[in-house]
Amino acid sequence: MSFKRAQDDYDSSFEGDGFVPKRARGGGGSGGGRAYRDPILQPHYSAPRNNGLPSRAALNDLSCVTIGQTLRYHQSSLTAYDRHKMLVNQYLLYHPQSTAFLARDSSQDRRDMDVVRENHQFLWDAKEEPSTWEKALAKKYYNKLFKEYCICDLDRYKENK
Incomplete structure (x- = not known):
């Protein structure tokens, strides 16, 4: 018997329905007859509404x-x-x-061939150094040409064209 009595002494005072909040007893609050829900026991997402499925x-x-x-x-x-x-x-x-x-503006872009056409001279002085990069490019192109034979119109040779 002493064993049974010792077991009863170790019961938790928080078990059971000994504590019922005032709201659940029907007194106070504007909840009317709604059941009390402890906010700690509620899930962090909304309660399922569609046959037990979460929203x-x-x-x-x-x-x-x-x-x-x-x-x-x-x-x-x-x-x-x-x-x-x-x-x-x-x-x-x-x-x-x-x-x-x-996007960059490509309306002012020129190809190398466009620069060579703009700065082309029929005859270049070998001693003269070009003053701009455009003229240097045109002279470099002129130096690479194969110059054994040439058929040309010499009407405008005095204008260097």
């Missing part, structure tokens, strides 16, 4: 949290340069029109 918003929030944790874990293992490349690539992927202002 779409709750699943989306949970998915965003797990994806964010995964991305933070992977980004922490990257170097600064790799992290920068990843973020720039993601930005370009999700905002494709945002780089339109970065």
Whole structure:
């Protein structure tokens, strides 16, 4: 019997329904006849509404949290340069029109052949040094030409054209 009495002494005073909040007893509050819900025991997402399934918003929030944790874990293992490349690539992927202002103006571009045509001279002085890079390019092209035979119109040779 002493053993049975010792077991009764070790009972927890918090077990059972000894404590019922005032709101659950029906007194006070504007809740009316609603059952009392302890906020500590409630899940952190909204209560399921569709046959025990969580709502779409709750699943989306949970998915965003797990994806964010995964991305933070992977980004922490990257170097600064790799992290920068990843973020720039993601930005370009999700905002494709945002780089339109970065394109350079190519309306004033000239090819090498255009520069040679503009600065071409039929005869160059061997001793004369070209004053600009355009003239230097045209003279270099002139020096590479194979000059054994030439068929030309000498009407404008005095104008050096």
